[in-house]
Amino acid sequence: MYSTKNISKIDAHIHLIPDDVIQANRDFDGKFIVNGSVKEYMSMMKMYSIEKAFIMPFNDPYMLSMSFTVEAVHDNLLKIASQYPGVLYCFADIDINKDIHETLQEFDRIFTYESFIGIKLHPTNTGYPIDGSYNEKIFEYAQANHIPIEIHSYPRESVKDDVCSPVRIKKMVEKYPKVRVSIAHMGGFQFNELIGTDVYVNISAILTDLVNRYGLIKTNEIIRAYGIDKVIFASDYPDNRVLSPNDIYDKYFEILDKMDFDRDEIEKICRDNALTLFGSKMKK
Numbered sequence: 001m002y003s004t005k006n007i008s009k010i011d012a013h014i015h016l017i018p019d020d021v022i023q024a025n026r027d028f029d030g031k032f033i034v035n036g037s038v039k040e041y042m043s044m045m046k047m048y049s050i051e052k053a054f055i056m057p058f059n060d061p062y063m064l065s066m067s068f069t070v071e072a073v074h075d076n077l078l079k080i081a082s083q084y085p086g087v088l089y090c091f092a093d094i095d096i097n098k099d100i101h102e103t104l105q106e107f108d109r110i111f112t113y114e115s116f117i118g119i120k121l122h123p124t125n126t127g128y129p130i131d132g133s134y135n136e137k138i139f140e141y142a143q144a145n146h147i148p149i150e151i152h153s154y155p156r157e158s159v160k161d162d163v164c165s166p167v168r169i170k171k172m173v174e175k176y177p178k179v180r181v182s183i184a185h186m187g188g189f190q191f192n193e194l195i196g197t198d199v200y201v202n203i204s205a206i207l208t209d210l211v212n213r214y215g216l217i218k219t220n221e222i223i224r225a226y227g228i229d230k231v232i233f234a235s236d237y238p239d240n241r242v243l244s245p246n247d248i249y250d251k252y253f254e255i256l257d258k259m260d261f262d263r264d265e266i267e268k269i270c271r272d273n274a275l276t277l278f279g280s281k282m283k284k
């Protein structure tokens, strides 16, 4: 028997916050932003056997820099990730208000760095649909440059055409079949729409929500329905709708330990699938 806590893992979706942003928000935000300190996270990694973690931006420059530009966000992410080469990696951000050519030029600048391994699209934060023409240009760029895309998908439950809904995502996947896509949060409670689609999904934020609503056995079945080769472990640390930051990993591993995965399967979910999708720039 294994315990998920002790298996070497990759957390494919976390948030870390630059120290000056934490400082500036200390009095306003009691929970999320002030918990994303890099130093604290490094000790979490050790405690929970996490060998690598991928830092996600928010498509909102106010979250990750004090000068509120996407370039400053990238510089901050790079500063954090390059302090821990081979351990922390990060994703490119976008500012939807910028001209698309500037956005693509900024991609050209940052993808020369080994720390940047993918592009994050967050339709809910931008209020702009994943299948809009701005994002088509980004998919074209990703296809031409072999860069994977991570898409936030936790749509309002009954809104099938929400900006981040699986229905819209599937349209893009069909239009750009060569782009490798990971869906964060499994499409929320519209997860059924994604089963059978050629995408990876990660269990950040949604795992605990699924278990709370459907119970452990049904959640286990949902993960299996996607396919063991397609599901990626991720936590969304330090952000979770129900759990406080310090409880996230314990709860996640408690749930995964109770599921029916054998050791090979849990290693795929917790590490190998993330390397298959995002590992092309990493040293073996």
Ligand SMILES: [Zn+2]
Pocket (backbone or CB within 6 Å): 013, 014, 015, 056, 236, 239
């Ligand atoms: Zn997130």
